[in-house]
Amino acid sequence: MAGKCLALVVPAGHAQRVRTLLKQRGWLNPTFRVVRNEDGSTSIPVISCDVSDWLVLLSEAGLESNKKLGTPDWRLVEGIEFPLCRHSPSPHERLFKAVSSILELHRDGPELPPDWRDQLPRRWERHGDLAIVDQQAFASPFWDSFAPELWTAVTKALGVRRLAKQGRVQPDGFRxxxxTLLLGSDGLVERRENGISYTWDICTxxxxxxxxxxxxxxxxxxxTGETVCDMYAGIGYFTLPVLVHGRAKxxxxxxxxxxxxxxxxxxLQRNGVSNRCRVLPGDNRKLSLDEEVxxxxxxxxxxxxAALPVACNLLRRDRGGRIHLHLTVTSFPEATRSDKRTTWLAAAQSEAQRVETLLDESRAGKWKAVVEDVFRVKSYAPHMTHVVADILCRPH
Ligand SMILES: C[S@@+](CC[C@H](N)C(=O)[O-])C[C@H]1O[C@@H](n2cnc3c(N)ncnc32)[C@H](O)[C@@H]1O
Structure with a gap:
């Protein structure tokens, strides 16, 4: 496999130095491999840049135009054919290599658990320069004896500077x-989604x-013009999109x-929407509001x-509103896509029925609650799906 690229042709004796300088500046084209030519020169695949920049770099490498002969001892040639780089290793491969070399260095150290390969991270989440590896990764205390050298090698392999390990989300109501922070001094991260900036501390x-x-x-x-209540605002997961893009009042x-x-x-401040949000600290089941939403x-x-009666009670009395209710639905292992959707809709309809009963009981007059639609969010557990039901509630 080959492709064409701009080539910087230099005498072979200077190639290594030039290549190092190019790599430092990010001017080397990593897709292709360097080629030795029959005339003793070396062609280096490069990305194009200003001639004056080349001149500085080449003089740093000890290459200047050969004044005596009037010809430069380097040249730039367009459209030279280069072989493609051999497959560059995946992060998993880099990780395996990095861990193996640490283990090799400490051959005389503690005995390797037989399943050590299975304890290497399979998944990780990246937030800026911090990676959080999955719960099962580096499970045995064996790995701690190689800290912090091991964690440094892992961060390098994953292309980050801080490393953390996910544990279970505690069933403490605060989620x-x-x-565990394995490398780095803090867990502060920023993530951008849909043009919204979320900052938080992964440790808390x-x-x-x-x-x-x-x-x-x-x-x-x-x-637009709506009052919305986010009963579980967290760090602003849904509050922010509704304010920034949905233009809620x-x-x-x-x-x-x-x-x-x-x-x-x-x-709220960073995204410039704090003026349209009222934060209500405390247990949402004890909410007492003047506003209707x-x-x-x-x-x-x-x-x-206990939360659904509170949600129903918040809805506007004159024309009702919508409840976006998250729920889990279990399907049979052999269920087809359409079977699953039928199950989700049935579960959503049964929730709508509960909402209708609650509204009927708590308010004068009859109410109607219908499922507008149901959406899959993610897999929650084997054969269990996290879905959201949009339930429209109107006085009859
Ligand atoms: C699971 S998190 C929100 C997750 C979010 N949906 C997401 O996309 O990541 C739920 C938040 O609701 C808060 N919470 C749970 N029960 C609450 C209650 N009764 N009153 C107020 N906040 C509550 C928790 O502290 C937590 O920050």
């Missing part, structure tokens, strides 16, 4: 993650990257975790049975 607050599509959908709701953001409250207020966001799993 506190048990993240969770962030579900699996909900990205639902955040994108929330960004597409037209909430006001979002009432409920949150009881002090760490999440801190980052929520940082994120057009939309309620219920983005938590597992569902809290």
């Amino acid at each position: 506190t993650p048990t993240v 607050c969770m962030f579900s990257t699996g909900n990205a599509q639902e955040k994108q959908r929330a960004a597409m709701w037209d909430c 006001l979002v009432l953001a409920c949150e009881w975790n002090p760490n999440a409250l801190h980052w929520l207020s940082v994120n 057009d939309r309620v966001l219920m983005g938590i799993l597992p569902q809290d049975p």
